[in-house]
Amino acid sequence: MRADRVRGHLDGLLMAVLEQGPLHGYAIITAVQQRSGGVLDLRTGTIYPALNKLERLGLLTSSWESVGERRRRSYRLTDAGRRSLAEERTAWREFTVAIGSVLNPGAEPRSAI
Amino acid sequence: MRADRVRGHLDGLLMAVLEQGPLHGYAIITAVQQRSGGVLDLRTGTIYPALNKLERLGLLTSSWESVGERRRRSYRLTDAGRRSLAEERTAWREFTVAIGSVLNPGAEPRSAI
């Protein structure tokens, strides 16, 4: 699948994988990969600018960690981030119902939970 | 909802409303509006270029009609268009399952049909 279709939903994906605890960038990529069954393959040019934006908006905070000689930047969801994530989920439901109703009229209207 | 999120799914929407029979541009807009419960509000700057592209790809054909003094351009789905629509529906299911799995892990994986 064209991973380009993530467009507009990226913020929600990032916040969702950070919900259970902090992760660093690389781990975020693999987490999204695994949860999506290998379908979604985000690139660094996609997530780092997005993470910066979310931090600038106060939805994430970041801190540097050291593992041996290697540095990692750990991203943590803020309270505002959790509220925003809830809104993203609501928007996702509305979105899937709307598109789904047009694409498959007559089918039971249901959201992709 | 930001109708901008339609991005990447527009072709499927247009072909879906043309499935039961030909429609002209303005009627396509209102059909999408009604089917989506008023959520999706496509603009002419969005659909006309998209319809042209689909016709160029052989997924639609168009013909002019006259209603009194007024002219309409009627768009009809081709066989290739029907096959493409089926692919769009499959892609939509995969898409919603993938995003849904990341956004709402642990929930029953289901597509937005």
Place this chain on the structure above:
DNA sequence: GTGCTATGTATTGGCAGCCAACATATAACT
């Protein structure tokens, strides 16, 4: 008979947002 709204088609410029490509470094395995 005049304005307003609905119906109808179409183009252009802009921009948001994702991606490819590039750059760089440590660590582990073969």
Place this chain on the structure above:
DNA sequence: AGTTATATGTTGGCTGCCAATACATAGCAC
């Protein structure tokens, strides 16, 4: 020694939707 995995980041470009604009007929209200 070379390749792969782990790790972070930037820049330039392109796709695709939207706002704004333009124009024309038709119907209704006042």
